[in-house]
Amino acid sequence: MIKVQLPLSDDIVRSLKVGDPVALSGVMVTGRDAVHKWMIDTFIKKTRPPQGDDLDVYAAIQPLLRGSVIYHCGPVVAGLDTKDYRFVAAGPTTSSREEPYQGDVMRHFKIQGVIGKGGMGVKTLAACQEVPGLYLHAIGGAASLIAQTVTRVLGVYKYDFGVPEAMWVIEVQDFPAVVTMDAHGGSLHAEVEQHSREVLEGLLAKA
DSSP: OEEEESSOOHHHHHHOOTTOEEEEEEEEEEOOHHHHHHHIIIIISOOSOOOTTHHHHHHHHHHHHTTSEEEOBOOEEEOTTTTOOEEEEOOBOBGGGGHHHHHHHHHHHTOOEEEEBSOOOHHHHHHHHHTTOEEEEOOTTOHHHHHTTEEEEEEEEOGGGOTTTSEEEEEEEEEEEEEEEOTTSOBHHHHHHHHHHHHHHHHHHHO
């Protein structure tokens, strides 16, 4: 495992390649569908005006996201009543739902790492080359084990979106992941898709 400290830097990002196993330590932020749509609509495409605490949250998350990681995760969180938050489960959710948004969000906030499962498409891969950034695959089905790498919950934003969709600011120690899209245009997901297509075409040709 390659030990990686958050926030990232351009040099660190470019030193990592598809297939590299990493152990991340530092501060990251969770964010799923509601968060990405809110970011795009309110601050990037500006199709809706800021409302409520939007501007305060924007100011708070900018330094947290710059050079850091957004994690596609809908956690199970204990201590909601006392606000003594503790992650019970923290498995990755499917990343493909964020493909329409992720590249623009990465560029706007200079996010250099995206964690999820299932991979992403050409828009995110292009952003990984430009920002530069990485897509990292976390282990599906290991939600409770991943939660054990969360050493502290530092805060939460957009709680009104609901617990799974809120932006949880977490400190992690040795969070395990694998680089599956890199800053050099490499994509394990594209390779698998191409190989699968070739196998299918071969089978159809024999039919």
